[in-house]
Every structure is written in structure tokens, then in C-alpha cells.
Amino acid sequence: MNWRRALVIGIPMVWLGVFFLAPFFVLGRISLAEAIIARPPFTPLFERAPDGTLEIIASLENYRFLIEDALYRNAYLSSIRVALVSTIFALLIGYPIAYYIARAPEPKRSILLLMVILPFWTSFLLRVYAWMGFLRSNGVINNALISLGIIDAPLRMMQTDFAVYIGIVYTYLPFMILPLYANLTKLDGALLEAASDLGASPMVTFFTITLPLSLPGIVAGSMLVFIPAIGEYVIPALLGGPDTLMIGRVLWDEFFSSRDWPVASAVAIVMLFLVVAPIMWLQSIQNRREID
Amino acid sequence: MDGRVIAAESKPWQNPSAQPFISLRGVTKRFGNFTAVSEVDLDIYRSELFCLLGESGCGKSTLLRMLAGFELPTTGSIRIDGEDMARVPPDRRPTNMMFQSYALFPHMTVEKNVAYGLLREGLKKSQAYERARDMLRMVKLEKLARRKPDQLSGGQRQRVALARSLVKHPKLLLLDEPLGALDKKLREETQFELIKIQETLGVTFIVVTHDQDEAMTLATRIGVMKDGVIEQIGEPREIYETPRSRFVADFIGTVNLFGGKVDVAAPDMMRLDLHELGPVLVPPQTGLTHGQTIWGAVRPERFSLSRARPENTQNAWEGVVEEMGYIGHMSQYRIRLANGVLIRVSQSNRLRDEDPISWDENVWVSFNPAAFRVLTE
Numbered sequence: 027m028n029w030r031r032a033l034v035i036g037i038p039m040v041w042l043g044v045f046f047l048a049p050f051f052v053l054g055r056i057s058l059a060e061a062i063i064a065r066p067p068f069t070p071l072f073e074r075a076p077d078g079t080l081e082i083i084a085s086l087e088n089y090r091f092l093i094e095d096a097l098y099r100n101a102y103l104s105s106i107r108v109a110l111v112s113t114i115f116a117l118l119i120g121y122p123i124a125y126y127i128a129r130a131p132e133p134k135r136s137i138l139l140l141m142v143i144l145p146f147w148t149s150f151l152l153r154v155y156a157w158m159g160f161l162r163s164n165g166v167i168n169n170a171l172i173s174l175g176i177i178d179a180p181l182r183m184m185q186t187d188f189a190v191y192i193g194i195v196y197t198y199l200p201f202m203i204l205p206l207y208a209n210l211t212k213l214d215g216a217l218l219e220a221a222s223d224l225g226a227s228p229m230v231t232f233f234t235i236t237l238p239l240s241l242p243g244i245v246a247g248s249m250l251v252f253i254p255a256i257g258e259y260v261i262p263a264l265l266g267g268p269d270t271l272m273i274g275r276v277l278w279d280e281f282f283s284s285r286d287w288p289v290a291s292a293v294a295i296v297m298l299f300l301v302v303a304p305i306m307w308l309q310s311i312q313n314r315r316e317i318d
Numbered sequence: 319m320d321g322r323v324i325a326a327e328s329k330p331w332q333n334p335s336a337q338p339f340i341s342l343r344g345v346t347k348r349f350g351n352f353t354a355v356s357e358v359d360l361d362i363y364r365s366e367l368f369c370l371l372g373e374s375g376c377g378k379s380t381l382l383r384m385l386a387g388f389e390l391p392t393t394g395s396i397r398i399d400g401e402d403m404a405r406v407p408p409d410r411r412p413t414n415m416m417f418q419s420y421a422l423f424p425h426m427t428v429e430k431n432v433a434y435g436l437l438r439e440g441l442k443k444s445q446a447y448e449r450a451r452d453m454l455r456m457v458k459l460e461k462l463a464r465r466k467p468d469q470l471s472g473g474q475r476q477r478v479a480l481a482r483s484l485v486k487h488p489k490l491l492l493l494d495e496p497l498g499a500l501d502k503k504l505r506e507e508t509q510f511e512l513i514k515i516q517e518t519l520g521v522t523f524i525v526v527t528h529d530q531d532e533a534m535t536l537a538t539r540i541g542v543m544k545d546g547v548i549e550q551i552g553e554p555r556e557i558y559e560t561p562r563s564r565f566v567a568d569f570i571g572t573v574n575l576f577g578g579k580v581d582v583a584a585p586d587m588m589r590l591d592l593h594e595l596g597p598v599l600v601p602p603q604t605g606l607t608h609g610q611t612i613w614g615a616v617r618p619e620r621f622s623l624s625r626a627r628p629e630n631t632q633n634a635w636e637g638v639v640e641e642m643g644y645i646g647h648m649s650q651y652r653i654r655l656a657n658g659v660l661i662r663v664s665q666s667n668r669l670r671d672e673d674p675i676s677w678d679e680n681v682w683v684s685f686n687p688a689a690f691r692v693l694t695e
Contacts, residue, residue: 219388225409
């Protein structure tokens with residue numbers, strides 16, 4: 027009886043321990059080391075001193091470096107900005123879609139949901155490449171606009187922040203729609219009728235009833251978009267320009283170009299805390315609302 | 319009552335020149351191939367407490383929803399206080415509704431729920447909350463104003479819903495099974511409270527219910543619905559005593575129904591030939607002809623039971639007490655006649671020490687001819 031329970035809880039615990047917690051500690055340990063040209067490319071944690079005692083060598087030098095160097099600060103800020111803007115757009119686009127699906131009659135609803143999930147069945151890389159085909163100077167959009175005579179010269183869309191936003195919003199939109207949909211289908215239609223019966227116009231009903239009641243869905247969807255977007259590497263690498271500075275790319279460069287593992291580890295740890303902070307904050311809000 | 323006329327006393331529906339407050343003409347509602355409400359004509363007068371009574375699926379809720387504006391009639395017109403409602407959306411109608419599920423806003427406190435409608439009118443916050451508090455005081459909930467709906471009991475929620483729907487002083491209050499979710503005792507208490515509130519405020523109420531006791535207790539008039547049609551409209555007493563059809567007779571209360579034909583239809587006497595009872599003498603009635611198929615309805619309490627054959631009537635039959643149930647203020651009997659027909663009879667227990675008729679006794683069942691209701695539908 028008890029061992030079964032231990033098994034059910036134990037397997038995910040072991041999984042998280044081996045594949046999340048242990049690497050996290052490894053990362054933390056490397057971030058306290060110093061880069062050297064060796065294999066592995068960082069100083070060991072313990073070193074035998076000349077007098078034979080074991081010394082722990084650890085320094086916060088890398089973190090100080092991250093704070094002092096404007097490149098990293100800018101990369102973090104820019105990542106947060108990109109993730110935030112993408113989340114807002116995903117919400118603005120995803121909410122009406124989720125609302126529409128939730129209000130659709132049954133057979134239609136399943137088809138619409140399928141269409142939201144369908145893109146997951148093709149490779150993510152392929153879909154980003156497809157956007158390149160759309161946004162290129164001689165891509166679908168530019169060619170169409172030129173042939174319609176709306177513009178004379180192709181618009182530069184590739185390798186801009188605009189392309190990065192499109193890529194991120196497009197890729198993560200289903201993560202916004204699905205939790206919102208799950209929340210909005212639970213919304214009792216009688217509440218909307220009651221609001222309108224009490225004199226609320228459709229718009230007022232939306233802002234006083236629908237929106238506040240869908241807040242948990244908004245929070246869930248926004249986190250599912252914001253968190254992966256902050257560390258996004260592939261999309262800015264493929265669609266962004268050289269001036270699109272995101273922490274994912276900085277991380278890649280540190281690890282593979284500079285082979286500075288300790289700084290790269292410090293970058294990763296700081297990013298982790300940047301992501302965890304909003305989750306903790308939102309969860310505390312959620313808890314407070316429930317206690318109320 | 320500051321001179322306000324209570325519809326229950328003035329009975330405006332008996333006055334042909336009275337202006338109806340709500341007037342439905344030929345109202346039909348179809349959902350695809352299904353006709354939920356069919357050609358309903360209905361007049362309801364100011365400060366009435368009108369009950370729409372019927373089984374689930376009879377179209378009573380659809381009718382209510384059309385009055386609220388949540389559904390539009392497929393054909394026909396609805397006028398409230400002289401104004402055609404065809405193009406008036408729910409949020410502009412002079413009606414408020416109390417929902418069967420109460421539909422309280424779960425993210426708002428009781429007081430915010432009640433003030434919601436007032437704030438939509440553009441009332442100042444302080445004024446809106448003051449009026450909300452007054453209304454909560456009336457339904458005796460002022461102490462729970464800061465609670466959320468999920469912290470209330472079913473009866474408390476019901477009163478919040480009532481307060482919320484009354485706070486705007488609507489011309490017309492629509493109540494969808496207002497007492498349906500309450501247990502029996504609470505329901506009975508609340509019925510009288512509802513009548514008191516209705517009479518105090520003078521608001522016109524339309525109540526939808528499937529509970530005939532509720533309708534009989536509450537209503538100034540009842541509309542009995544079946545398959546999207548109003549079968550009969552009348553005061554509770556009228557509906558009970560002179561039902562228009564077998565459906566109404568059977569739906570309201572208990573009834574013994576007999577089938578048969580008109581045998582003699584003379585101006586001074588009428589004789590019916592019933593399958594179950596044979597020849598029966600009843601008071602003469604116009605509009606019936608010899609050989610016409612009719613049904614007879616007799617309420618159980620209109621039968622008399624006696625051990626000896628009653629002398630002053632020919633309408634008496636002999637039978638055996640097959641079942642008997644003692645309910646306190648009355649007893650219910652099932653009498654098996656010699657020809658096998660089962661008759662339901664109820665007798666009030668007026669005396670304490672009388673020797674009651676009991677199981678397996680031979681008895682005579684009889685009725686006063688005036689208690690017999692002839693139905694042609």
C-alpha cells in the first residue's frame with residue numbers, strides 16, 4: 027500500500043532529481059569556477075593546497091561580470107521585453123480565438139480545436155523556415171504587395187525584431203489558446219445573461235464578468251508563452267537580425283564560441299531566476315485570491 | 319398599502335376594459351424543427367403574480383426567456399407596458415430575472431452582486447451600495463454583505479438572487495423556478511415571503527414552475543402549459559374546480575376521470591352514460607348534445623363514503639376499501655367497485671373519536687351532482 031504510493035510519487039521525484047535538480051547544481055557549481063583552457067574548461071571546485079589541505083575554490087566573479095557588463099544587462103532586458111510584448115500580442119490574438127471556440131457549437135468546436143493543435147504535427151523548424159519564405163525580400167508577402175502595386179521596393183522584414191515577434195507569437199499561440207479555452211468553456215452562460223439582464227451592455231459584460239472570471243486562464247496562458255519566449259534561441263537566430271539581442275543567443279555564444287562555461291552557467295542561472303520570479307509572484311496572487 | 323391596488327383583490331382580468339400590462343399576441347418560438355412555444359396569446363395585468371405551470375419541456379421557460387429578451391419570438395409580438403419589445407435587447411428591458419441557477423457572480427461579494435445592476439444604471443457607488451444594503455436588509459441578509467456566493471447556503475443564495483433582481487425596481491420580475499433548489503420546509507416559508515414582497519413592492523411577477531402546489535399558493539392566476547400551448551388560464555380556484563381539459567384536471571391535483579357519452583341532454587336534467595359508473599345524473603349544461611363523447615372528472619374529496627346506502631342521491635355505488643392511507647388531517651382511500659373500477663376518495667378527519675372506515679369494509683361511494691365536471695377535451 028505505502029510502497030505503491032511511494033512509487034507513484036517517487037518516479038517523478040527521481041526524474042526531476044536526476045534531470046533537473048542535479049544538472050542545476052552542476053550548473054551552479056560551474057558558474058562559481060573560472061574559465062581555463064583545459065578539459066573540462068573550468069577550474070576544479072576542490073584543490074589541494076601546498077600544505078595538503080583541501081581548498082574550495084569558488085567565486086562570484088562571473089556574476090559580478092554579468093552585472094557590470096552592459097551586454098548582458100541589455101540582453102536580459104531585451105529578452106524580457108521581447109517575451110513581454112510577444113505574450114501581450116499572443117493574448118490579444120489568442121483570447122478572441124479561444125472565446126470563439128469556447129462559444130462554438132459542439133461539432134464545430136472540436137474541428138476548431140484540432141486546427142489550433144494541428145501545427146504541432148509538423149516540425150517546429152520547418153514552420154519557422156516557412157515564415158522565412160513569407161518574410162524574405164523576394165518572399166510571398168513582398169511579391170504580393172509589389173504585384174498589387176502597393177509598394178515599389180520590398181519591405182525589409184527578415185532579420186528584424188518584427189520577424190522575431192511574428193515567429194514567437196505564431197509558435198506559442200496554441201499555448202495561450204488552450205488554457206484560455208479550457209477556462210472559457212467553464213464559464214456559465216447564465217452569468218452573462220444575468221449581467222445583460224441587469225443592464226450591462228455586451229462590452230460591459232465582457233469587462234465585468236467574462237474577463238475577471240477568465241483571469242486564471244489568462245495567467246496560465248501568459249506564463250506558458252512568457253517563460254519559453256524569454257529563453258528562446260532558435261526563432262531569433264533564424265528570423266532576427268544581428269541587432270536582435272536575446273539572452274538565449276548570448277548563452278549559446280558563451281558556451282560554444284567563447285567556450286567560457288562558467289560565465290555561460292552564470293547567465294543560465296540568472297535567467298532561471300528571472301523566469302521563476304514572475305511565476306512565484308503570480309502564484310502568490312492566485313493564492314491570495316483564493317483565500318479571499 | 320398606501321392606496322396601491324393589489325391585483326389579487328381587484329382582479330383586473332375580470333374587467334374587459336382593463337389595460338393589460340404585458341400582452342403577448344401569437345407568440346411562437348421554433349428551434350429548428352422543434353416548436354417550443356406555439357401561438358401564445360396572453361394578457362397579464364399590473365402587479366399580478368402570474369404562474370406559468372407545466373412539466374419540463376412544455377415551453378414555459380422559453381416564454382420567460384422571450385419576455386427577458388434572451389430569445390426572440392419566431393413570430394408574434396410581445397408588449398410590455400405598451401412598448402413593443404421586438405427590438406429591445408435584454409439590457410434595455412424594464413424586466414429583471416431571477417435565474418433558476420441564481421447565476422450569482424462568483425467573483426463578487428453579495429453586496430457587489432446586488433449593486434451590479436444599479437451601477438450599470440450609472441448610479442453613484444455610494445448610492446448604489448446604500449440601496450443594495452437596503453434590499454439586503456429586506457431579505458434579511460445584511461450581515462452577509464461581504465461574503466462571496468460560495469460561502470452561502472442554498473437558501474441564502476436564493477435570497478441574494480431575489481434581492482439582486484428586485485433592487486432596480488423592475489416593472490416586471492421574471493422568476494424561473496425560484497424555489498426549485500430549496501428543501502420542502504424552506505420552500506413553504508419562502509413562498510409566503512415572496513408573496514409579501516410582491517405585495518409590498520407592487521411589482522408584477524411572472525413565475526415559472528413545475529410545482530402545482532407552488533403555483534396554487536403563489537399565483538393570482540395560473541397559465542397551465544402543455545407542448546408549447548397554454549391549455550388554460552385562470553385563478554387557482556378556477557383551474558382546480560373547473561378545469562377545461564382532461565390534461566388540466568389531471569395535472570392540477572388528483573382527479574378521478576371517467577369516459578362516456580351524453581345520454582339525455584334536456585334543459586332541466588342531464589344524464590350521462592359512463593363506462594365506469596353507468597348512468598349518472600348531473601346538473602344540466604349547455605352546449606352538449608345526445609351521443610357526444612365526454613369525460614367526467616371528480617376530485618377525491620368530493621366523494622362521500624358511508625357504510626349505508628345514501629338515500630338522497632342516485633349517484634351511489636357499492637365497493638370495498640382496498641387501500642387506505644392516514645395522513646393526519648385527512649385519509650385517502652382506494653375503493654374497488656363491484657365492476658372492478660378503482661376510485662380515489664379522500665375524507666377529512668374532522669372528529670377525533672369517530673369510528674373511521676377502514677380496510678376491507680363494504681362501503682357506498684357517492685357524490686353531489688354539482689361536484690361532477692363534464693369535459694369535452
